[in-house]
Amino acid sequence: MKILLVGATGSIGEVAYEELKDDAEIIQASRNSSEYPVDITSEESIRALFEKVGQVDGIICAAGSAHFATVDELTPEQNMIAVNSKQLGQVNVVLIGLHYLRDNGSITLTTGVLMDDPLKTASSSAMANGGVSAFVKSAAIEMPRGIRINHVSPSMLEKSKEKYGKLFQGFEPVSSKRIGLAYRKSVFGAQTGQAYKVY
Ligand SMILES: NC(=O)c1ccc[n+]([C@@H]2O[C@H](COP(=O)([O-])OP(=O)(O)OC[C@H]3O[C@@H](n4cnc5c(N)ncnc54)[C@H](OP(=O)(O)O)[C@@H]3O)[C@@H](O)[C@H]2O)c1
Known part of the structure; x- marks a missing residue:
């Protein structure tokens, strides 16, 4: 099984890589990758990646940025970071990647707890998460060729406590294992249109 992990x-x-690496060939992509560079904010870049990688059995996207600022300070331009990256970037990975997915393949996107459990400064990220969540639910009913689509919505990862702990006051960090298992369920399970909420 060949899986593209953006x-x-x-x-x-x-976390997704560690969970799946023994059971699949994982193609590791990101902006700074020397072998599989991709910027999900660019359709051209996504197309070039899939042309290079070819047919896959699974696509996972764990990339997406957002600007954190209170709504009275957030500018339309700053808000577009989440729109272009976390929201449309992930959706474009689906729209383009679908044509490189083998029959009965899977797509797994990444959202996050902020769409359900609001924090100050997080509305732009929450907006993108909600958009992706709705897209997955809707797209699942018309995926062709047995292809499934889900998203994993993690709460703050234990390892990310130092980076995000000050922002996520009162949130219980979740283990790598729990989040990894959500990606495993999406890739190796049979469900579609699901939100795997690891809260
Ligand atoms: N960490 C958490 O606790 C947590 C909790 C809930 C939700 N999430 C969500 O999970 C996603 C990943 O978060 P993270 O904490 O893992 O972030 P991270 O540590 O900053 O990693 C982001 C990854 O995506 C790549 N990337 C970033 N922008 C990209 C782009 N435009 N095109 C292609 N690749 C790109 C980065 O590599 P390059 O810089 O080389 O591109 C890196 O591999 C985000 O949507 C985040 O909101 C994270």
Whole structure:
């Protein structure tokens, strides 16, 4: 089984990689990858990646940025970071990648707890998460050729506590294992249109 993992070098991407690496060939892509570079904010870049990788059995996207600022400070331009990256970037990985997915393949996107459990400064990220979540639910009912699509919505990863702990006051960090298993369920399970909420 060949799986393309976009965002492989990130905290969440590494969790997915560690969980799946013994059971699949994982192609690790990200902006700074020397072998499989991709910027999901660019359709051209996504197309070039799939042309290079060819047919796959699974696509995982664990990449996506957002600007954190209170709504009275957030500018339309800053908000577009999440729109172009976390939201449309992931959706474009689906729209383009679908044509490189083998029959009965799987797509797994990444959202996050902020769409369900609001934090100050997180509305742009929450917006993108909600958009991706709705897209997955809707797209699942018309995926062709037995292809499944789900998203994993992690809470703060234990390893990310130092980076995000100050922002996520009162959130219980979740283990790499629990988040990894959500990606495993999406890739190796039979469900589609699901939100795997690891809260
Ligand atoms: N960490 C957490 O606790 C947590 C919790 C809930 C949700 N999430 C969500 O999970 C996703 C990943 O978070 P993370 O903490 O793993 O982030 P991270 O550690 O910053 O890693 C992001 C990964 O994506 C790649 N990347 C970033 N922008 C990209 C782009 N435009 N095109 C292609 N690759 C790109 C990065 O590599 P390059 O820089 O080389 O491109 C890196 O591999 C985000 O959507 C985040 O909101 C994370």
